[in-house]
Amino acid sequence: MGIFSSIEQFGEKFTRPVNLALGMFDGVHLGHQQVLTASQDHARDINGVSVAFTFPLHPASFLRPESAPPLLMNAEQKARMLHSYGMNHVILRDFDDELAHVSSSDFGVFLKERIPSVEGLSVGQNFRFGKGREGDSSFLQEVGEKMGMHVQVVNSKNMGEVAVSSSRIREALIAGQIESVNQMLGRNYRIYGSVLPGKKMGRSIGFPTMNLDWSPEARPAYGVYAGQVKNLNKGVVLPAVANYGMRPTVEDGADLPKLEIHILEDLDERDWGYDAEVEMSLEIFIRSESKFSSVEELTDQISKDINKAKTLLSIP
Incomplete structure (x- = not known):
């Protein structure tokens, strides 16, 4: 080409x-x-x-x-x-x-x-x-x-x-209607980025995440999504949940939204280190972003999100 x-x-x-x-x-x-x-x-x-x-x-x-x-x-x-x-x-x-x-x-x-x-x-x-x-x-x-x-x-x-139009897709994307977005695209909406260093807060509460360098013009609705993550360097594809938003429970006054990915299966962490090139498909919108009263309440909700994602993605 x-x-x-x-x-x-x-x-x-x-x-x-x-x-x-x-x-x-x-x-x-x-x-x-x-x-x-x-x-x-x-x-x-x-x-x-x-x-x-x-x-x-x-x-x-x-x-x-x-x-x-x-x-x-x-x-x-x-x-x-x-x-x-x-x-x-x-x-x-x-x-x-x-x-x-x-x-x-x-x-x-x-x-x-x-x-x-x-x-x-x-x-x-x-x-x-x-x-x-x-x-x-x-x-x-x-x-x-x-x-x-x-x-x-x-x-x-x-x-x-x-x-079907680009304008209609943008409207569905910001409304969290990811299934409609995917239907109009004829494929799953995908995110591309490289893994960035993070504060390891997810790991400290039992849910290690990857932070992705991703700054789209047309932003999806803030919230939790289920889909598949692919390591473009290794060709490995695994089910995952992604949180996109301002993380109001753990970070006050953030300037820009962040994308964090938690993989739902065992993995070799050496394949997913900093600078790894990653593609994430957003297939199912699980819930909108919320601010919780405590980290414990957030942790409970993350467990529910993961269980729901596994059910929707047919993961035993």
Whole structure:
């Protein structure tokens, strides 16, 4: 897979026919995946390559920074996810003043001049483009026809009567509706980070934890989750519970939330030392964060959380 920060750089390097999948693709959810599949199908038809053309930051962060939505994933994670869903290459171009001033009528020329071999575009039905978001998917088809590009508009993926969207996923995430988040993603929501030194407070009360270096833009609801933790260095996967929040019982006035993971099976602690790269899936929301009157009350609740997690994860 190639990752390019410049559309011109990509256009100079590749002469094979190209289908571009266009979009922000934040979260790479089920609706996005349909667009990616359409791009790959057309790329095969033209004996070419499928390329995701997206942005590392949301365009709103350039146009209206105060209203830019928090992202579900960073640029590196998005590029890796787009590749995992079958895209040959990814263009991560900064949204800048040049792009902001390309009119919808000139958008096809903008692409063709920079990627002469582009023969097709794949977009979702709610796709907007051009200065001031003036162009819609229907107009893109008109632009594409004039430029000799096949434009495929992919219908939204509905869950219930509402389309799956990055905004809807963000809302479900902050509401603690992790099962809905996972359904809309088509996979479990995952956290990536490295193990950090901690105060070993969990160990002192009988529940050793790993502290993870993780600072997402779009934050999940504070509370306790059950899922699977994977050591990316060793390939080991184990069931675990994760607590994400401000830890009000043991820490007053924390500035930022912390993520702590307690593994539910025996493990070799040498595999999970500081700087180990870890992936944690959040599969079940067990409860919201609470402040307890004592450490003993917290300890009792942690025991209940662990027992519930084991039941839900079918651990004997």
